[in-house]
Amino acid sequence: MRIQLVGYALALFASTLLLACEADKQISEKASDPQPQSDINIEQASQSLWASFRENTEDASLHCGFLQHAINQLLTKSQLETLYAAQKAWHNCANKIEDLNLLTQLNLLEPSLFQSIDNSLVYINSKPIQGGYLDRFGPYLYSGLVHDIGINLNSESLRHQHGLTDKEEVVLGIYAIEFMLFGEQGSRPPNDYLEQKTLSETQQHQQFRSIDEVPNNRRRQLLLLQSQLLNQELLLLQEKLQADKSPANVWPKLPARQQINSVHNAVTTSLSQSLIQLSQNYSTNNETIDSYFFENLHAQLYSLNPALNYYSTHERQALKQALEQAQSLAHKASISPQTKTQKQQLLEKIYTLMQVFI
Numbered sequence: 352m353r354i355q356l357v358g359y360a361l362a363l364f365a366s367t368l369l370l371a372c373e374a375d376k377q378i379s380e381k382a383s384d385p386q387p388q389s390d391i392n393i394e395q396a397s398q399s400l401w402a403s404f405r406e407n408t409e410d411a412s413l414h415c416g417f418l419q420h421a422i423n424q425l426l427t428k429s430q431l432e433t434l435y436a437a438q439k440a441w442h443n444c445a446n447k448i449e450d451l452n453l454l455t456q457l458n459l460l461e462p463s464l465f466q467s468i469d470n471s472l473v474y475i476n477s478k479p480i481q482g483g484y485l486d487r488f489g490p491y492l493y494s495g496l497v498h499d500i501g502i503n504l505n506s507e508s509l510r511h512q513h514g515l516t517d518k519e520e521v522v523l524g525i526y527a528i529e530f531m532l533f534g535e536q537g538s539r540p541p542n543d544y545l546e547q548k549t550l551s552e553t554q555q556h557q558q559f560r561s562i563d564e565v566p567n568n569r570r571r572q573l574l575l576l577q578s579q580l581l582n583q584e585l586l587l588l589q590e591k592l593q594a595d596k597s598p599a600n601v602w603p604k605l606p607a608r609q610q611i612n613s614v615h616n617a618v619t620t621s622l623s624q625s626l627i628q629l630s631q632n633y634s635t636n637n638e639t640i641d642s643y644f645f646e647n648l649h650a651q652l653y654s655l656n657p658a659l660n661y662y663s664t665h666e667r668q669a670l671k672q673a674l675e676q677a678q679s680l681a682h683k684a685s686i687s688p689q690t691k692t693q694k695q696q697l698l699e700k701i702y703t704l705m706q707v708f709i
Contacts, residue, residue, distance in 0.1 A: 393607045396660035400614075401599040403657040404454045405592050411447040412585040415525075418444040419578040422532075426571050429544040438532050441525070442643055448476050448525050449650035453658060456617035464605075465598050471588040473524075474513065475581065480521035482530045486570065489535065496522065496573060500564045504572045506580060523580055531574045544571055614661040615708075622705045625651055629698045645685035645697075652678045673704045 421440035425433040451472075458465040458472055482488040486495040502508055513522040521527050533539050547565045554565065562568060592599055602610065625648060632644055655674060659667050680697050689697075 390664050391607070391611065391661060393610060394603065397603045397610065399660050400657045401592070401602065404451070404599070405589070407447070407450040407454075407654070408585065408589050408592060411444070411451060412582065412589060414440075414447045415444040415578075415582050415585055418528075419582050422574060422578045425541075425544055426546075426575060429541045429546075431541050434532070434539070434541040434544070441529060441532050442646065445525050445529065446646055446650040449647055450654045451476065452621055452651050452654035453614075453617055454654075456621050457613060460613055460616055460620070461598075464601060467594070467596050467598065468588060468591045471584045471591060474510070474584045475524050475588065476526065477514070477518070477521045477524045478526040479519055480526050480530060481517075481519045482535060484520045485522065485527060485530055485573070486534075497566050497570045500569070504569060504576060506576060509573075509576055509580065523577060523584075525581060528574070528577050528581065531570070531577065543567065544574070546571060611661050614658050618655055618658045618708055619705070621651060621655060622701065622708060626698070626701055626705060629694075629701060632694070641689050641694075642685050645681050645689075649678055649681040649685060652681060669707055673707045677701050677704045 418437070418440040421433070421437040425437045427433075455472055455476060458469055462469065483491055483494040484496070486497040488494055496502055496504065496512065502512065509522050512520070514520055531539075534543070545567055547562060547567050550559055550562060550565070559565060563572075591597055605613075628644075628648070632641070652674060659671055659674070662670055677697075677700050680700050684693065684697055
């Protein structure tokens, strides 16, 4: 039976990749069509799009401020209660950052246009990450910045180390904080954040020269800086979205066809990623992981709502219905345990959604 389930998951994954390729083909064909869809109110669509980006950024900043407070509490009193509170605050913050998903996709598709905000997004939501670049991982008990005492932990050094030689060498942002709070497979103990005030005899024998070099204290410092810098970047992103050189002021001047194609491409890319994540998640049996995964998925789908204004009236009605159904299913999945059959139904629903958008 397990072999059949794995085989089915692989088949879904393969079909997902094929659908993503078909989506790219369809978008290329649409891009060659010089005629914009005449019943789309481009001015209204643009205003709604950027208003949502500003609103979502402000909301993310608020919830990540709560996360920073929870992390401060954890570092003040490291115990299960404060660790769980920080992890819960992380999920709330991460979901709000996923509301910026459409903005992130457009940034990747139109890099020259979004250049002024690119750095902020890189420091906010870079993924995937290499956990071993930050802290112990698997059999490597002394890996990562936590144990590399040759690197000073400060804002400048963390920005320098972020993506230094590979894009997965992620030091900053919400997903780097995730690893620091949850550890490998959610196994982070609160003792990891207990402050050590004196060097033990063993540490002195190991030639630790300062209490600041102790892993626990470096881990505390790293997490504190990560949370502070995340909030700084979100505030900076809010400012950039309001600035004179903001892409929000350039975007409305783009040809209607370019705006439409960019948004459609961003939507299809986002949904392709969601399908792949669902396929990979299909064999998961951990109900807690499932709950958080579907919360995150719901946020990704929710972020696409402003894009509906860039479709014709006829398309918009069908797309809105399909999107609302997928959002509802993801929300239900986030609040109740999911069987294999229920996961399959959700995957098929989003697969159908992708076909509607194409």
